[in-house]
Amino acid sequence: MPRKHLIASGINKKQQQQAKLWMKLAKEIKAAAKVGGPNPEANPRLKAAIDKALENNLSRDSIEKNINGPSKDNAQLIDVEFECYGPNGLAIIIKAVTDNNNRLLSSVRGYLNKLPGEISKPNSVKMLFDYKGEIILEKENMDYDMLFEKILDLNIDDLFELENCFQIITSEQEFNNCKEFIKNIGLKIIDSGIKYIPNSYVDLNRLQVEKLERFISSCDDDEDIQWVVTNFGEEINE
Secondary structure, three states: OOHHHHHHHHHHHHHHHHHHHHHHHHHHHHHHHHHHOOOHHHOHHHHHHHHHHHHOOOOHHHHHHHHOOOOOOOOOOEEEEEEEEOHHHOEEEEEEEEOOHHHHHHHHHHHHHOOOOEEOOOOOOHHHEEEEEEEEEEOOOOOHHHHHHHOOOOOOOEEEEOOOEEEEEEOOOOHHHHHHHHHHOOOOEEEEEEEEEEOOOEEEEHHHHHHHHHHHHHHHHOOOEEEEEEOEEEEEOO
């Protein structure tokens, strides 16, 4: 295959991935505004969605249109959460925003069948997670004590030092204040969001991990699914 064709294919794939991401971000903004109102200062979910959209280069014009869209849109977007169990007691939460719940349900069941996993009863899985703000920071030659001193005045729930980054956990209400402070003092944020954080973990063997990775990849490719969280801990050799 000619190299120019390879380059063009790569560019097209990247553009398609970007377009899919923008579609998901737009849906989340619409849903957040519909549920909590159009004022991001009074709606933490909307503020987080707008910040993520800006970080991924969605235009401010598109953001404004989607904030004001719920009252004008004929398509009725609904928030959906699936609580699921996978191998070895793996807990899974799938968050989606869709205008076709039957299509979404069929897709999710198909992804779970290959894991294998199944949809569980409401609130049977959520008890294994806490709904919190999460901010992931680059280490940037800092140790735990140096970072702790920089954010001493913030109202955070926890600070963890991981292998290649720091993880800050906040309440939903404090998330945006903490994120804004961290950005203003020049620390580099790798990722952030208000999400379900596991309060316990399960381990999987190599084959189960491979199937989990394919499952998550399928969910990422689905235009209705916003995100997936699990309580996967680490891979064990078997």
